[in-house]
Amino acid sequence: MSWAVLPAAGRGLRFGAGLPKQYLELAGRPLIEHSLRAVLDHDDVDGAMVVLAAGDRHWPGWREIGGKPVLVCTGGAERAESVLAGLRALPATVSEDQWVLVHDAARPCLRRADLARLLAVGRADPVGALLAAPVRDTLKRADHLGKSQATEPREWLWRALTPQLFRRGGLTRALDAALRAGVAVTDEAMAMERLGLRPCLVEGAEDNIKVTTPADLALAEFILGKDR
Numbered sequence: 001m002s003w004a005v006l007p008a009a010g011r012g013l014r015f016g017a018g019l020p021k022q023y024l025e026l027a028g029r030p031l032i033e034h035s036l037r038a039v040l041d042h043d044d045v046d047g048a049m050v051v052l053a054a055g056d057r058h059w060p061g062w063r064e065i066g067g068k069p070v071l072v073c074t075g076g077a078e079r080a081e082s083v084l085a086g087l088r089a090l091p092a093t094v095s096e097d098q099w100v101l102v103h104d105a106a107r108p109c110l111r112r113a114d115l116a117r118l119l120a121v122g123r124a125d126p127v128g129a130l131l132a133a134p135v136r137d138t139l140k141r142a143d144h145l146g147k148s149q150a151t152e153p154r155e156w157l158w159r160a161l162t163p164q165l166f167r168r169g170g171l172t173r174a175l176d177a178a179l180r181a182g183v184a185v186t187d188e189a190m191a192m193e194r195l196g197l198r199p200c201l202v203e204g205a206e207d208n209i210k211v212t213t214p215a216d217l218a219l220a221e222f223i224l225g226k227d228r
């Protein structure tokens with residue numbers, strides 16, 4: 001059985017709204033509620049730890065969703081710090097060996113089938129797994145003038161998504177080590193990779209988007225309105 005940690009302590013600066021993007025209305029609910037329900041929907045997920053910014057006054061105060069506990073703790077200045085805080089704040093009943101899903105609060109369009117496949121593949125892997133999407137566009141490297149100076153090979157390149165699935169103890173130690181080393185890890189898999197571990201890439205839907213800009217919110221509205 002697993003718990004979910006949802007990093008939700010960001011300020012949404014690139015979005016530029018008057019409140020953090022995770023609280024913007026999306027399809028009639030706060031964006032974060034879609035992300036929470038998407039992970040709590042799976043029978044093998046027992047509860048969620050939501051990591052809030054210090055002084056967050058937008059959090060609706062849910063204490064359970066769908067009969068499952070929703071706990072909160074305070075995050076840090078970087079996403080990795082928030083995830084580490086969430087891992088440490090999980091109930092003591094969540095053992096070191098237990099699988100934990102880390103899912104961006106800013107990703108409301110997670111598909112049930114993708115979560116199910118991530119859990120099935122990840123729990124059978126010695127390290128863990130992450131949802132990801134193969135790069136399908138040609139990649140250009142820009143110069144300082146904004147000109148295209150080179151084309152980067154895209155074979156073997158994937159875009160990391162979330163959720164990412166790792167065991168509580170191993171991920172906690174990996175994130176703590178990366179932060180102590182001053183390494184700016186941008187996802188959980190990176191913290192594991194720097195220890196020489198190779199999590200499994202599980203192909204996920206391209207519409208599992210991270211809402212970062214206003215255009216993404218409109219796209220998320222369209223995605224959630226589709227029959228999926």
Ligand SMILES: Nc1ccn([C@@H]2O[C@H](COP(=O)(O)OP(=O)(O)OP(=O)(O)O)[C@@H](O)[C@H]2O)c(=O)n1
Nearest residue numbers: 007008009010011012013014077078082105106
């Ligand atoms: N210190 C931080 C930074 C980000 N996040 C969370 O990590 C996820 C992905 O981060 P991102 O999309 O970058 O969100 P923001 O940091 O809010 O965006 P911005 O960089 O535009 O401010 C989001 O759910 C965000 O709330 C977090 O918990 N703690």
Ligand SMILES: C[C@](O)(CO)[C@H](O)COP(=O)(O)O
Nearest residue numbers: 079104160161162186187210
């Ligand atoms: C974790 C993540 O969503 C995987 O693509 C991404 O790294 C988050 O990056 P952000 O800059 O914190 O949004």
